[in-house]
Amino acid sequence: MKALMISAVVATAVMDASLIDEAKNAGLKPIPANKKAVEKLTSNPKNPTTAAKVELGKMLYFEPRLSKSGLVSCNTCHNLATGGVDGMAAAIGHKWKANPHHLSSPTVYNAVFYSQQFWDGRSPHLEDQAQGPMQAAPEMAAPKDHVANVVNSMPAYVNTFKKAYGNDVKITFEKIADTIAVFERTLITPSRYDDFLNGNKKALTAAEQKGLKTFIDKGCTTCHNDIALGGTMQAFGVTGQYKHMNVGDFKGDANGLVRVPTLRNVTETAPYFHNGQIATLSEAIKEMGRIQLGVDLSDKETAEIETFLKALEGKKPTIIYPMLPASTATTPKVDVIND
Amino acid sequence: MKALMISAVVATAVMDASLIDEAKNAGLKPIPANKKAVEKLTSNPKNPTTAAKVELGKMLYFEPRLSKSGLVSCNTCHNLATGGVDGMAAAIGHKWKANPHHLSSPTVYNAVFYSQQFWDGRSPHLEDQAQGPMQAAPEMAAPKDHVANVVNSMPAYVNTFKKAYGNDVKITFEKIADTIAVFERTLITPSRYDDFLNGNKKALTAAEQKGLKTFIDKGCTTCHNDIALGGTMQAFGVTGQYKHMNVGDFKGDANGLVRVPTLRNVTETAPYFHNGQIATLSEAIKEMGRIQLGVDLSDKETAEIETFLKALEGKKPTIIYPMLPASTATTPKVDVIND
Numbered sequence: 001m002k003a004l005m006i007s008a009v010v011a012t013a014v015m016d017a018s019l020i021d022e023a024k025n026a027g028l029k030p031i032p033a034n035k036k037a038v039e040k041l042t043s044n045p046k047n048p049t050t051a052a053k054v055e056l057g058k059m060l061y062f063e064p065r066l067s068k069s070g071l072v073s074c075n076t077c078h079n080l081a082t083g084g085v086d087g088m089a090a091a092i093g094h095k096w097k098a099n100p101h102h103l104s105s106p107t108v109y110n111a112v113f114y115s116q117q118f119w120d121g122r123s124p125h126l127e128d129q130a131q132g133p134m135q136a137a138p139e140m141a142a143p144k145d146h147v148a149n150v151v152n153s154m155p156a157y158v159n160t161f162k163k164a165y166g167n168d169v170k171i172t173f174e175k176i177a178d179t180i181a182v183f184e185r186t187l188i189t190p191s192r193y194d195d196f197l198n199g200n201k202k203a204l205t206a207a208e209q210k211g212l213k214t215f216i217d218k219g220c221t222t223c224h225n226d227i228a229l230g231g232t233m234q235a236f237g238v239t240g241q242y243k244h245m246n247v248g249d250f251k252g253d254a255n256g257l258v259r260v261p262t263l264r265n266v267t268e269t270a271p272y273f274h275n276g277q278i279a280t281l282s283e284a285i286k287e288m289g290r291i292q293l294g295v296d297l298s299d300k301e302t303a304e305i306e307t308f309l310k311a312l313e314g315k316k317p318t319i320i321y322p323m324l325p326a327s328t329a330t331t332p333k334v335d336v337i338n339d
Numbered sequence: 340m341k342a343l344m345i346s347a348v349v350a351t352a353v354m355d356a357s358l359i360d361e362a363k364n365a366g367l368k369p370i371p372a373n374k375k376a377v378e379k380l381t382s383n384p385k386n387p388t389t390a391a392k393v394e395l396g397k398m399l400y401f402e403p404r405l406s407k408s409g410l411v412s413c414n415t416c417h418n419l420a421t422g423g424v425d426g427m428a429a430a431i432g433h434k435w436k437a438n439p440h441h442l443s444s445p446t447v448y449n450a451v452f453y454s455q456q457f458w459d460g461r462s463p464h465l466e467d468q469a470q471g472p473m474q475a476a477p478e479m480a481a482p483k484d485h486v487a488n489v490v491n492s493m494p495a496y497v498n499t500f501k502k503a504y505g506n507d508v509k510i511t512f513e514k515i516a517d518t519i520a521v522f523e524r525t526l527i528t529p530s531r532y533d534d535f536l537n538g539n540k541k542a543l544t545a546a547e548q549k550g551l552k553t554f555i556d557k558g559c560t561t562c563h564n565d566i567a568l569g570g571t572m573q574a575f576g577v578t579g580q581y582k583h584m585n586v587g588d589f590k591g592d593a594n595g596l597v598r599v600p601t602l603r604n605v606t607e608t609a610p611y612f613h614n615g616q617i618a619t620l621s622e623a624i625k626e627m628g629r630i631q632l633g634v635d636l637s638d639k640e641t642a643e644i645e646t647f648l649k650a651l652e653g654k655k656p657t658i659i660y661p662m663l664p665a666s667t668a669t670t671p672k673v674d675v676i677n678d
Contacts, residue, residue: 062420070426071415081401081663087409088675096435098676268665280668319660324420326607329619336427337437 019209023197026216027225030197031190041227042112042185047127047178049185052164057183059160059322060176065150067140069094069336074133074180077105080319083268084109084187089276090248093133094141102248104276109316110264112185114231119274120252121233121259126181131174144173149332151176156325189264189314204311211308214301219293223260229312233257239294243287244277264312281306358548362536365555366564369536370529380566381451381524386466386517388524391503396522398499398661399515404489406479408433408675413472413519416444419658422607423448423526428615429587432472433480441587443615448655449603451524453570458613459591460572460598465520473516483512488671490515495664528603528653543650550647553640558632562599568651572596578633582626583616603651620645 032038043049060066064073072093077086084107090098091105103119111117117129133139134147151157152171161169161179169175193212195203204212215221223234236242236258252258258274271277272284282302289297297305371377382388399405403412411432416425423446429437430444442458450456456468472478473486490496491510500508500518508514532551534542543551554560562573575581575597591597597613610616611623621641628636636644 064418064421065426069431071431076410079403081661082403083665087404087666092408092410092675096676270666279672316662321658321660322420323655326422327426327609333618336431337435 019213020197020199020201022216023212023221026221028197028216028221028229029225029227030194031188031227033190033194033198038188042188044125044127044181044185047182049182050164052160053179053182054186055322056160056164057179057181058319059157059324060151060180061183062322063150063324065324065327065331066134066142066147066176067094068142068146068334068339070334071336072140074108074130077133077139078108080108080187080316083107083265084111085269087270089271091139093139094137097138099138099248101250102275103250104271104274106259106261107265107269108184109187109189109314110228110262112188113226113228113262114259116231116233116259119250119259121257122253126184127178130177130180130184134173134177146332147176148173149330153328153331154325155328186317189316191264191312191314193311194314204308207304207307208311209308211304211306211311214304215308218289218295218297218301218305220288220305223292224263229263230260231262232260234260237291240291242273242291244273244275247277248275250274263309264314266309267313281309285309358552359536359538359540361555362551362560365560367536367555367560367568368564368566369533370527370566372529372533372537377527381527383464383466383520383524386521388521389503391499392518392521393525394661395499395503396518396520397658398496398663399490399519400522401661402489402663404663404666404670405473405481405486405515406433407481407485407673407678409673410675411479413447413469416472416478417447419447419526419655422446422604423450424608426609428610430478432478433476436477438477438587440589441614442589443610443613445598445600446604446608447523448526448528448653449567449601451527452565452567452601453598455570455572455598458589458598460596461592465523466517469516469519469523470512473512485671486515487512488669492667492670493664494667525656528655530603530651530653532650533653543647546643546646547650548647550643550645550650553643554647557628557634557636557640557644559627559644562631563602568602569599570601571599573599576630579630581612581630583612583614586616587614589613602648603653605648606652620648624648 032041039049061074064071064076066073077091077093078084079086085105086092089104090102092098106119112126117123117126118132123129123132134142135144148171151161158171161171161175164179165175192203223232224230226232233253234257236252236256237245261269266281270281271279272281278284278287285302285305286297289295371380378388400413403410403415405412416430416432417423418425424444425431428443429441431437445458451465456462456465457471462468462471473481474483487510490500497510500510500514503518504514531542562571563569565571572592573596575591575595576584600608605620609620610618611620617623617626624641624644625636628634
């Protein structure tokens, strides 16, 4: 019995070592353990991350007055308390309008690792992405000059921009979006999975490692790879049609490709898929097997993969809730019901 | 010249000392400097404040899933980032409905010091008050059992309740409201004004002290007194009719009395009055003089009082944004557009 246990331990250790290699060969990459490496990876050279910009970006991320109504902030749909999403099948924004394409809000956590933003991948990075929802009629519904006027109307904001960018800063809509993006670039969630890929073989349990192996062996890493386990554009419905394709009119980009969502913190981002029609993770896994890989995953395989996916739940950054400046006489006013 | 300066300093010192007495005689009270005294003052003996309850109460305060839609939290209307209010003339809640009586959201900061809650004072304390907006159709619109079911559906919440109240805890709607109230009881904002009343004569500038004197001399402390500089029920429109009485149908309680709002952080809680029809603090001060005291305050007197009121801006507690548990298969689902 003792001999059996020892050989089992040895076998596990051997499996661990080769599993890390296998995962890397399949295109999976960890969030680096080294802080400097993370900073380099997440900072935009054209808009480098600084503490002052991050703090200001956080204020703007939580700022409802950037919206036309004064009620909707980035955090309304990408709520940092609930996995970076709103839990809605279709996002709800200005005047309680649902997204016209029945698209759900993707999580903002780890979005910095995506190579394309939005479900149709139309945006190359967060600086560009952040401009979209502020203006979109069913989201924050704010014209560019409204956003800039709101911020410029409050001296405390103007001073904070000066501290972040220098006294000559022009606070434009684009500068505001850039600053929000700098904050979003810090929203990464390292997990035990990263510890494992970074070499700590004990960071994942045997069951989680088994799940990772199944995840790789079944071919999930074809799309869910790199640091985000997602983030690139891929064909959708390769081997079968998505059960709920009839909900909403979304058909992907011009080539029918869809941005692959991250699997990090996927336990917190239900309901699943672009139109939020799948309630549970196990159903999502099976549907993916069917329509992307052409396999009917067994309950056992599905459970194995789910066990692995749960290990992708990461440590969220500590966010001190920002205190925002008071509106002034020049802060734009709107009729929230009629405008 | 030197002699003149010295005597001016002596005169100021004398004015300071007597002004503190004068303020106290007029019914003004500071937030105590002593931490234990504050805890005693803000804790409910029937529901004593503990760190575990405060942390849990904070989660629930920011929890949108307590609402019928899953989109509206306590913090939506009483936003801790913006002075504990939403900046709206009339609160906007479930399905973007405005408050049917055109009532604005009062600030939650320092509400613990009120002797009555709600504009009509119908609630004696925060534990009772917190039950109202969760159920109100134009606010969070959630039946009691929905609220309790949501919390009970998430093991992480159940465990946190057990930690806070013991293993036998029953997580009812009332217990949830009680816990939110415990968090709200910590939302106090000591200011330089408190330092002054607590004996530090230099804590307010000469201009702020002058403003405090005018505030007392004109009779503002008749209603705006005690720790909150407000919080009791008073007649509204004693010496004149409110300019905007025609907006909304609110007429106070059964006796026509209205709960006096706190003046702490009043620079952050525009627009003013129960129906949010007054945009600026100076206009609010003048209107109060006219309809409550029967005096036409001069621009100089108004500016003096405004200078004092600005000194009531307090230090907000540091709030780490809570990370909330993931929904489970049993968490109630709603059709956010149609339900």
